[in-house]
Amino acid sequence: MESVAIERFEASRGRLASLAYRLLGSAADAEDAVQDTFLRWQAADRKRVEVPEAWLTKVVTNLCLDRLRSAQARHERAAGDWLPEPLLEGDPMLGPADTFEQRESVSLAVLTLMERLSPVERAVYVLREAFTYPHAEIAGILDITESASQQHVHRARIRVAAERHRSGEADPAAARRVVEEFLVAATSGRTERLVALLTDDVTAVSDGAGLARRLLRYRTRERVASYVRAGFKPTPAKRRLAGGSPALHSALVNGSPAVLAVIDGRIVGAVAFEISDGKVASLRGIAAADRLARLNTAWRQHAPDAPVINAW
Template sequence: MDSAAIDRFEASRSRLASLSYRLLGSAADAEDAVQDAFLRWQAADRERIELPEAWLTKVVTHLCLDRLRSARARHERAAGAWLPEPLFEGDPMLGPAETFEQRESVSLAVLTLMERLSPVERAVYVLREAFSYPHAEIAGILDITESASQQHVHRARIRITAEHRRGDDVDPGSARRIVEEFLAAAISGRTERLVALLTDDATAVSDGYGLARRLLRYDTRERVASYVRAGFKPTPAKRRLAGGSPAFHIALVNGSPALLAVTDGRVVGAVAFAFSDGKVASLLGIATADRLSRLNEAWRQHQPDAPVFNAW
């Protein structure tokens, strides 16, 4: 393959990776899908391809659909123990963030809800909401009719908006203050203060440190506060699980403020926050090791801020 063909693919790599990540929720799987697309591009009769970008988009979308439909993926997702892989703000895999819809489509909350869509619904939703493809082009990419594309995105929007309350845009300073107060209350054991920092309809979802068979869900602020208090209470067993006594840092992850638990330079857990009316509306806790791989790669390459708490 000549350098011009390689350059053409590389010019699309970032967009293809962003599309794959939104479809699969995993950076590692997204990279594999893009590499498979490169192999298809390498083997293709490129002189017959009139629109390389459209061709590559179709190929990588179908590769992702194949993964979503695979027996292993169906089993993992049906087990309910799956959460999306968090990424630091600025990671190129997060892709376009010019519009509210683009930012929402890559939030951890929406990526989690997209698990409830069928593979085709998920693909239509991502292509439409995140990349603004017209329905005629989506139909061509997915080999469906234009009306079917419209119906799929309509159903997807209904299913996501029914369960996802859009949080408020909170300025970084205020968000940091709320997260610091929340962490202080959680570690001190002041459950009543935790309850006061939560909205009346606060929710929390956790993968249970990767040990639970199903996702752990909490749907009242009292239950959320109890879960948080128990989760942040230091014990010898938790220190063993974390590989030591973690320090806690605040960072932006998938567009949301997050607490990162770090032990010996390794991120061992992430808790993402969403806010409403100056309070915490939802929490998403991820500690499964393979869901933190890319976060750890990035962590090793940048100079982190001082921890907000380091005596757990």
């Protein structure tokens, strides 16, 4: 019986991890939530569980809500001083990607915007948009009314859509060309070309290589171009800090084009882009080592294309 129970759980593990990641924005925290769910599953009176999948979904969702409501999480995510953990294309934790809504719900842009939702709004939004649960089931998972579920998802959609750069999905090949052109301009010092590749309302956010106490934010094309030019300009000090001279690879991270800085097979930094109408609408730079752990694990199992720039 115990082996059957474990098999049932393992059959749901991937879906639970994908759900937890969307709710928490952290692969490490998602794995912890899934493991806690497993422990509860082992301790449960499983004879009384009519639908294991529904039971497991309810448990992992509410464990994630507890984490989002905790004092530590509120402190870490206060004032938007938090960036989601990036995942390499093909990572099973990214979960369902059959519809535009599913793909968008796991983008770094939407994961960041969901920080502005209440924990319940976030849960309803994810369950509805990414996993297409009907409102009746969402109500049962969250112990709310069906009407409340509908109201929560309506408010969440409005709040997320209000700040999204949405011009439809960019063609992956075209988006990659924009990013590669951007990278060449950024590393060559062609600031005027860099500015031309940015939208009028472009934004940039960086964790300051994991050294800054707060996120660094930039607005206007000129300021973003200046930040990018300074960030991509190679110097001996930066090479010492990074531990060498990185190669710059083009990749897909959370469904968006990205540049990965790689030294001896180790990712030391990632910049994810949002493309709108053939231009860069936003950048998110992540270099804190703890936010790159799962990305590095996937990269070691990945056969990368040749770098765009071989040695920075």
